[in-house]
Amino acid sequence: MFFHSKSRVEDFEAVALPHLADLYRSASLLLQNSPEAEDLVQEVYLEAWKSFHRFEPGTNCRAWLFKILFHRLHHLRRRLIKASRVEGFSDPADQDNLMAEPPVPPEIRDDDILRALAKVPPDFREVVLMADVEEFSYKEIAVTLKIPLGTVMSRLSRGRGLLRRELAEVAGLYGIRPGSERKREGRLG
């Protein structure tokens, strides 16, 4: 009697399950833990199903699911992981050295860039993932993460820079002057 009809579940699955891969990959990269990511994604889908009656057909289901994902992720972080916060993050690079771009290896291996991404602090990592991988707009990211638009832009800029620096370190290129990446002369301490 209470609307638990098969067709309604199927409606939900039809609009929500196509985004499973995106959600899982983001969860996995943000948590750096596959079992936890699986649990998280399952919880996201259950929560979405429970509030499916509020979902308006034709609106952005993917953004809605990601919003739930990040809501639960932040809750999880606060409660269990106590992840490093933006305020506490210590950037060894010179904050003023905006234009000192770390070198980028000529060929970027998948493992290298994923390892580099894992080293980027979560608050930056999630913005980089949302903007560069999931290709959400700044506005969508701001709404999803509940942060100001300016914070999105600054975190993305910092996040990309950190990713690039970590990538250079992983690839053993850190310290190579831009324009001479191909020399692979090793990293500076």
Place this chain on the structure above:
Amino acid sequence: MKVLNFDSNQCERVRRQLDAYLSNELLVETTGEVLKHLEACESCSRELEARARVRGALQKAVAKQLVPEYLRAAIHERLRNARPGFFRGFRATTWALALASLALVLVAGQQWLRLQRGRQLVSSVLTLGVSDHLHCAIRGHNYPEVANPPDQLRQKLGPEYAGLLPVVQEKLPGFQVLEAHICQVPGSPRRYIHFIARRQGTILSVILTRREGKSLPEGKFLVAGTPAGIDLYRAKLEGMGVAGFETNQYFGFVVSDLGQDEMVQFAATLAPAFRNALDGSATTETDGGFGSVRSVGGRVGHPGPSVTISSCGAPILLVAEEETFTFA
């Protein structure tokens, strides 16, 4: 480490916008300015290419991450076992309103069922009159073409009911009473007093039969009218219009192929007169009265020396058989 391979304010401004440019978040005008600068500045172009390459590499690497095969199935299973959330967000007031609405629906449903049950009971009683009219007057044709003399009719009715004859004649203007007798339904102990009248080819029956403790149901939605404090009921059964009422001991019916409303009008005038005549005599019934005759089926009794009991042929089974008459 500082690596500054440019010295232009323009380069610095453009590089600050490269992230937004990559994300396609720049205004059209600003995008034009950036593109214009990139065409002229090799250093900034290389920087854009480096950033785009990192971005592309990241997208490619992430896309290669495999999603566990069982995850989709696990979600599918959990969704089907999960309670949908439509009611989770309900507050106490919402629940109270929902429960109140449910209670209202239940009460309305109960009233509706009572009404339907009442209508069934009304039909089951009125069916008696229609059945008697059909198999005695219509199919049995137990009336003469020329009206029997009143003395003969009074004799057929016996002293107990002879006094009803002028009442029927008076209350059915335009009708001529052709026949009056007491009928017995074969195979059934039930008997009835039957007046058969005619008006321009229309045969109308006025029938009285003992209630035997049964009653028509009460309810304002069931009653067609209450003249002189007597509830009237009506129905259309087997193509016949029928109006019914009850006195202390009898059901009364007026039946013909005329409309229900006309039957009700006749019943409205007959009912008070019958009630006066029958209820006044009910307490003084003698062994020769209809009450004693009625008991023939189960007990000893007789109609009295001056009363002839007519048999009107096999009973007609209509909507409700007698066995179904269960009154509370």
